Amino acid sequence: MQHARWLHGQLPNLVEEGLLTPQLAEQLLQRFPVATEEGRSARLVTLVIGVLGSALIGSGIILLLAHNWDDLSRAARTVIALTPLCLAQVAACWALWRRASRAWCEGVAVFWVFALGAALALIEQTYHFGGPPDGLLLRWLLLGLPIVYLLRSATAACLACWGIAIWTMMSFDIGHGWKSDMPLLLVLLLVPFLFLLRRDGGRRVASRCVSWALVLPTFLAFVSPLRLLPDPVGALAAAFVFAGFLAIDRTADAEQQRVLARPWWVAARLGTVGFLLALSFDEALPLMKAFSELEWMDALRGLGPVFLLFAVLVRPLWKRRRELGFEWAWLAVPLAFVTVTFLGEAVGEEGYQLLMNLLLLALGIGGILLSFRSHSLLQLNFGLGVVTLLAIVRFFDSGIDFSVRGVAFILVGCLFFGLNAALVRRRRALS
Amino acid sequence: MTDVKKTRVAGRTLLWAALVVASTAQLIVPVSMILGREATLREGKAFHFETAPVDPVDVLRGRYVRLAYAQTQVPSATGLDLERGETMYVSIQVDEDGMAQMVEASARRPESDYLKLQYRGSSSAGEESVYVRLPFDRFYMDERKAPSADIAMARLRRQEATDPSYAVVRVRDGRAVLEDVIVGGQPIVEAAEAVLEEAESEQLE
Numbered sequence: 001m002q003h004a005r006w007l008h009g010q011l012p013n014l015v016e017e018g019l020l021t022p023q024l025a026e027q028l029l030q031r032f033p034v035a036t037e038e039g040r041s042a043r044l045v046t047l048v049i050g051v052l053g054s055a056l057i058g059s060g061i062i063l064l065l066a067h068n069w070d071d072l073s074r075a076a077r078t079v080i081a082l083t084p085l086c087l088a089q090v091a092a093c094w095a096l097w098r099r100a101s102r103a104w105c106e107g108v109a110v111f112w113v114f115a116l117g118a119a120l121a122l123i124e125q126t127y128h129f130g131g132p133p134d135g136l137l138l139r140w141l142l143l144g145l146p147i148v149y150l151l152r153s154a155t156a157a158c159l160a161c162w163g164i165a166i167w168t169m170m171s172f173d174i175g176h177g178w179k180s181d182m183p184l185l186l187v188l189l190l191v192p193f194l195f196l197l198r199r200d201g202g203r204r205v206a207s208r209c210v211s212w213a214l215v216l217p218t219f220l221a222f223v224s225p226l227r228l229l230p231d232p233v234g235a236l237a238a239a240f241v242f243a244g245f246l247a248i249d250r251t252a253d254a255e256q257q258r259v260l261a262r263p264w265w266v267a268a269r270l271g272t273v274g275f276l277l278a279l280s281f282d283e284a285l286p287l288m289k290a291f292s293e294l295e296w297m298d299a300l301r302g303l304g305p306v307f308l309l310f311a312v313l314v315r316p317l318w319k320r321r322r323e324l325g326f327e328w329a330w331l332a333v334p335l336a337f338v339t340v341t342f343l344g345e346a347v348g349e350e351g352y353q354l355l356m357n358l359l360l361l362a363l364g365i366g367g368i369l370l371s372f373r374s375h376s377l378l379q380l381n382f383g384l385g386v387v388t389l390l391a392i393v394r395f396f397d398s399g400i401d402f403s404v405r406g407v408a409f410i411l412v413g414c415l416f417f418g419l420n421a422a423l424v425r426r427r428r429a430l431s
Numbered sequence: 432m433t434d435v436k437k438t439r440v441a442g443r444t445l446l447w448a449a450l451v452v453a454s455t456a457q458l459i460v461p462v463s464m465i466l467g468r469e470a471t472l473r474e475g476k477a478f479h480f481e482t483a484p485v486d487p488v489d490v491l492r493g494r495y496v497r498l499a500y501a502q503t504q505v506p507s508a509t510g511l512d513l514e515r516g517e518t519m520y521v522s523i524q525v526d527e528d529g530m531a532q533m534v535e536a537s538a539r540r541p542e543s544d545y546l547k548l549q550y551r552g553s554s555s556a557g558e559e560s561v562y563v564r565l566p567f568d569r570f571y572m573d574e575r576k577a578p579s580a581d582i583a584m585a586r587l588r589r590q591e592a593t594d595p596s597y598a599v600v601r602v603r604d605g606r607a608v609l610e611d612v613i614v615g616g617q618p619i620v621e622a623a624e625a626v627l628e629e630a631e632s633e634q635l636e
Contacts, residue, residue, distance in 0.1 A: 078465055082458070089454040096450060116457055123461050127468045128495075128609040130566040143460060146453035150446065 004032040049103075051155045054110035061118045074126055081122035088112035092151060109153030113144050134170040137163060141186060148193050154206035157193050161213035164190070168220040183221040184305060190214065212263040215245070219267070222306050232291045232341075233299045235279070239334035240306045242271040246330050247313035250320075259378060272333050273360065273386055277393060279337075280356040288344045288352050310334075329366055333359075360390050368419065375427050377420065384416050471608040475601030476544060478523060478531035480565065482598050482612065494574040496581065496619065498567070498598055498612065504560045508537035511561070513550040520605065521546045521563060530597065536561045540605070547605030567600055567609035576623035579630070583614050583622040 011028060014020040020028075061084055072080070091108045094100070100108070117140045124136055141163050148157045168183040194214065197207040222244075223237045245268035259266060278284060300307075314331060321328060336359055344352025367383025370376075391412055395405055482498040505521055513519055522534045522541040533546070551562045572580060584596060596619075599611045612619040 074469075082461065085457060085461075089457070092450065092454075096446065119457075119461050123464055125571045127465070128567065128570055130568040130609070139460060143453075143457045146449065146456075150450050150453060 007032055051106050051110050054107040055114065057111060057114070059114065061114060077122060077126045081119045081126075084115035085112075085119040088115040092147075095151060105151045106153050106155050109147050109151040109156040110159070112147050112151075113156050113159055116140060116144050116147075132170060134167055137167045137170065138182070141167060145186075145189055148190065149196075152193075152196065152200075154197065154203065154210050157190060157210045158213040160186075160190060161210070161217050164217040165220060168217060181305075183217065187214070187218050187221040190217075208261055208263070215263050215267045218245075219271070222309065232287060232294050233303060235275075235287060236299070236334065236338070237303055237306045238271070238275050239337045240303070240310050242268050242275060243331050243334050244306070244310045244313050245271065246327065247310070247317055250317055250327065268330065269382060272330060273363070273389065276333070276337070276356060276360050276363075277389065280353055280360065280393075282353075285349050285352070288341050288349070291338075291341050291345070329363065333363075357390065357394070360386060364390065371423060372426070375423065375430065377423060377427075380419055380423050381416075384412075384419065388412050388416070467606065468608045471603040471606050472601050472610060475603035475606075475608065477610070478525065478544070478600050478602055479529055479597040479613075480531050480567075480600055481595050494577040495569040495571040496577055496612065497569060498565075498609075500565050500568075500598075502533055503562060503564075504554045505533045505536045505563050507553070507559050507561045508535055508539075509559075511536060511538055511559075513538055515550060515552060517550045519548055519550045519561070521548055523602070530595075531600075533563060536563070544602055545605055546602065546607055565607075567598060567607050570598070570609060570612050570619065572620065572623065576620060576627065579623035579626040580614070580619050583619070583626050586615075586626075 008029065011020065011025045015022055015025045088108070088111050092112055095105050095108045120136055120139055120143075124133075129136070141160060144156070144163075145160060147153065148160055164183060164186045167186075171182075191214075194207065194210055197203050197210060219238075219241055222241045223234055245264040249262055249264035249268065279287065317331070340352065340355045340359060343355060347355070364383045364386030367379050367386065369383075371378075371380035371383060391408055395409075481501045511519070517538075519536050519538060520540050521536045522543050522545045523531050524534050524543070526532050535541075536548075536550075546565075548563055548566070551564060554560045554562050596612065596614045598609055599613060601608050601610050614622040617625075
């Protein structure tokens with residue numbers, strides 16, 4: 001599709017230069033049509049209806065099977081369990097044989113995913129499998145992942161992402177962390193699909209949906225050393241993961257300004273701010289002490305995948321460092337966090353908290369200043385949001401006089417209005 | 432055939448091969464789960480584990496009664512040194528009341544009947560013992576009958592009946608499959624149906 005668009009763009013120039021006759025250009029236009037906006041909308045509606053229909057049918061099958069038919073023999077239940085799965089596999093063969101439309105492929109993929117889950121669930125029900133359903137979910141994920149690639153289904157990929165996130169949270173053992181690196185493996189099995197979608201330029205919406213869905217399981221997969229806070233290894237992993245997300249955003253479609261198209265940017269910013277804010281409270285003070293007792297060799301082993309991700313993503317950005325400007329501050333947050341924590345040991349608990357707050361304030365103010373260079377309302381309001389959030393949070397846990405807090409809030413509110421107005425005026429003057 | 436066409440044909444062939452492999456795996460896994468458990472139910476030795484059911488819901492697998500077992504700790508063999516999550520072998524014997532008792536937890540497979548379980552840590556009791564969580568802790572039932580099963584159990588406890596409720600478990604080579612749950616001398620499904628019929632006849636009156 002993107003090649004056809006390119007050709008449509010080139011043909012008028014070729015006709016003007018006399019390299020092609022108008023008739024030949026017309027024939028080429030008809031031979032390689034490009035979807036119109038109306039056509040695209042109609043296909044999207046068909047696709048959504050197909051996916052919803054399949055999801056409802058699949059869910060209905062699972063609910064029927066969860067009914068528990070005591071009167072049926074085990075053999076009968078086995079046949080009932082496997083029949084929808086076989087039908088779904090036949091439907092997939094048909095879709096591939098006939099090179100079915102995207103709507104059909106997505107619908108068949110969703111039905112196949114649910115039929116597979118229903119088959120596994122009914123067998124576990126029939127033979128009274130014990131324990132929580134995380135074993136069932138893992139089998140469902142591992143057997144269902146090929147569906148994503150076979151039918152190139154973004155919906156199946158999104159379902160897989162949610163499944164990975166749910167399974168990861170279910171398998172977390174409080175006090176002991178995760179039992180294996182399975183979350184990381186599952187995420188790595190899905191990542192190539194995102195690259196396939198991006199390569200197919202006509203599936204931008206699908207690519208964005210899968211990106212959004214992939215954010216949470218990716219975060220969970222890389223912070224697997226996390227046990228219970230205060231855990232310095234988990235905290236370090238979280239800091240590097242958020243910085244890594246920013247690097248992913250930058251290596252992807254960095255020219256996009258709309259928030260909906262930048263899930264990694266949103267996750268990086270919100271995650272970093274939330275993480276630093278959480279560490280500025282009294283309850284996180286033991287973390288500072290835990291750093292001094294850390295076994296660094298064990299920590300490096302646990303953080304290996306995170307460091308690798310970070311290094312792989314940040315390396316190509318080093319060449320664009322001048323262009324990135326203030327974004328480097330966000331990429332350097334893990335380093336700043338470690339520095340603040342070690343300095344905290346030297347300056348004491350109050351000094352540590354002050355440094356954490358200053359770090360957050362610096363990120364907020366830096367974002368505000370950067371927004372005037374990039375003329376981005378998103379950057380401006382994000383920076384203001386960080387400053388405001390810091391003010392609100394400290395409102396509740398500091399001993400500052402009410403009148404002072406009141407004045408501070410008024411000032412921040414005025415800043416919100418004033419800076420937004422100034423930036424909007426500047427953007428209008430430039431356009 | 433041009434190179435582009437050859438690549439396309441090779442790509443399609445690979446796709447079909449992947450479809451066959453994935454579909455086969457999706458059928459083989461559930462079938463092997465079934466065959467393993469059918470073999471245990473057919474050839475395994477039956478043990479009775481004393482229990483007390485409670486009735487919750489599993490979103491994916493339906494309504495079930497949860498089985499809590501009286502024995503949650505087992506003496507460990509001398510020198511048992513396992514990491515959490517590792518396999519341990521728990522030997523089982525039948526006592527004078529006909530109930531199964533877990534006798535010893537060890538890192539090596541015993542000669543007698545045994546269960547293969549996951550090591551969950553040592554208990555805080557004075558003598559050396561380990562915690563055990565039996566894997567057959569759910570009995571799936573018709574959603575209308577499951578609450579009635581709970582009522583039947585509660586009655587049994589109130590009446591201080593001499594027949595305890597117990598789970599019938601088939602064990603073979605360490606693998607256990609839950610076959611039935613007996614409440615007041617009858618299968619739990621029948622006990623639940625009796626409670627349901629009683630409730631329905633009371634309503635009619």
